[in-house]
Amino acid sequence: MVGMPAHDDLATLDAPASPSATREPGSRPTGSPWRGRLLVVGILLAALNLRPAVTSLGPLLEEVRADLGMSGTVAGLLTSVPAVCFALFGLTAPRLARRWGPGAVVCAGLAAVTAGLALRPFAGGTPAFVGASALALAGIAVSNVLMPVIVKRWFPHRVGAMTGLYSMGLSLGTATAAAATVPMTRALDVSWRAGLGVWALLAAIALVPWLFLARDRTKDAGKAGEEPRSGADSGTGSGKDFGTDEPGAAGRARPITRSPIAWSMAVFFGLQATAAYITMGWMPQIFRDAGVSASTAGVLLAVIMAMGVPLSFVLPPIAARLRHQGVLVVILGVFGLSGYAGLYLAPAEGAWLWALLLGVANCTFPLALTMLGMRARTSAGVVRLSAFTQGTGYLLSIPGPLLVGALYQHSGGWGQPIAFMAALMVPQIVAGVFAGRNRTLEDEI
Template structure:
């Protein structure tokens, strides 16, 4: 039952985000908003993911793991309905904030629930939920525009709330159950263990998450527009986003495998980052010169994201360590990523060219490669924290 619930929950992790970009032209026409405000809408996912990730440890002190997941899925559904209740950009923003805060909390909870229910099958279960996440991410943009044509953009956007309701129901049989072999982190967990921001692996994880997400969410909101500006019809722009998302389905299989197979997968992360840059520059230079080539190269790059999610459990020895690393890595990382969609939109509005925002994301990807060097090494945050605590003691003994 836990496996089914994990799969259904993961379907919700990106559908609420990717269902919106193909509808941007309709939303702009309906609500009269420009590129900068769409950029603000695009930064909501990363802002909410950051805020909710930091809130996860506190949430788990007040709720059981299963209760937290049920609540998150119900709020995801409610937010998606709220954002289309009226022809109002304010309601669209408020509903998106609610839905994506709940999705962000689920982002941080997923590595913990995998570690809790399947401690000996982390790579396989990480692959399972990331595949489900990519399915939701791919299907939503593919059907968003056709559904809007048959109805309107509000119904198209709100229809994905059904996924949240189904996922919430899937957790009900497990409600208030706690697997004996691997308990949910308690309020009394060691504070020293939770200080992962003092470790190179923790900081590297945050940079890897942040810079990958900065680029990914910038493109997620603007890929259809890039192709439309290059002369393609709106449907082709939506198809490119769906293809870009669908390739992530394959990467969701291979990313965790790379982490499990290699003690130090840094060269692989660096290679994905380089392909990401090449694909993005190609799209900005002339998207329609080789549309399938550029979008495919760009789509390979975000493989660093499922690798980072899997690394959370490989760089922690305990559930407490995984909880702290997930909260800090995703919280700090998504905080960095907030500037992505807004900066991308502003640079385009001021220059009327896609190349300056692409240079901006290319710099971020170079930082991602640098940060990943620290968290791809075969280290554990608990060990690094022990060494940090031991150093002052050693210095004091030497002084005596």
């Protein structure tokens, strides 16, 4: 079963020490105030570090290719490594969290990010470079899956707002790495190796609060065999939220692979991830080949990613108020198709406008995260849906960057790859409309 947690999955996430410590949900997370504040800081810092490993590479990809002797196809493989790692390691997140607790797993993930980014500059060839990148991406993968679970668990009545904060931090880290890597490398007069390695420092800072959150676990919540309160009480913030809806429900549940909601979410997530990783891996090269300088190409990528900062505050709350999120999916898709059309016809002349349009379209990620929290009623449902959606979705996204690299090398230009990117937007819209329907996973399984 893909990503299906056992009965007591994730029950140990910093649960309150006793029933008396549980607060009515809606205003702040359960437990002591300092832990709630530290959790908010930890979520934000973690989000800042979940994309620089990818977006810092795009603006320097040409230099990396030249130094390590990569062909276009191999470079395309490199841009697919994030999706591969997110799919493979993301599927392990529920089992790891069941064994060690989500806080400890996120902490270990950030340690892997720090180590991978620190080792990558010392790679002497492509295999070592890919291996160090994979270590960092493995850490990112488990955090990707567990963040929606942590938000649902500790902020059950503020899913939209906290998802917006998390998405804002993710977009900010993405944009900063894209914009600052080349100028910083040139200002310090260092090679691409140091320019990529400096992002390990940011990851090390993010690790600090999770060292405390990982240690802060209680003894009496989430024991094996505990059953949650059913119905309206699911999501009260107690450690039992990660059980099933009612005693024995785990044994009667249908496989998640038989859920139309799960598949529509996975396809929607996978296609938006395909667009995102093609953008992060290849967009700077598209602009550079059109005559834009390397530093400006990095800034243009940063513009695309930075659009997610303000929109991450706006989209999740709006989506949480709508009964059907399909209208938002269609609007974002229209922006994407317009941006690809402009990129095809006049990549350099309208570069800034195309970057803005594609930046709006790229905000399907915070929308998808919000929908994950809305398509399940319980935290246990979010665990299953998040693991399946992200694991399957990232598997579906693996061929995209590879095909773009192959099309580019075969055709000698960017016309065919851009047309391919635009074509993928159509099934993304269709899947998103189906995923946005007002149904939950529990209704189907």
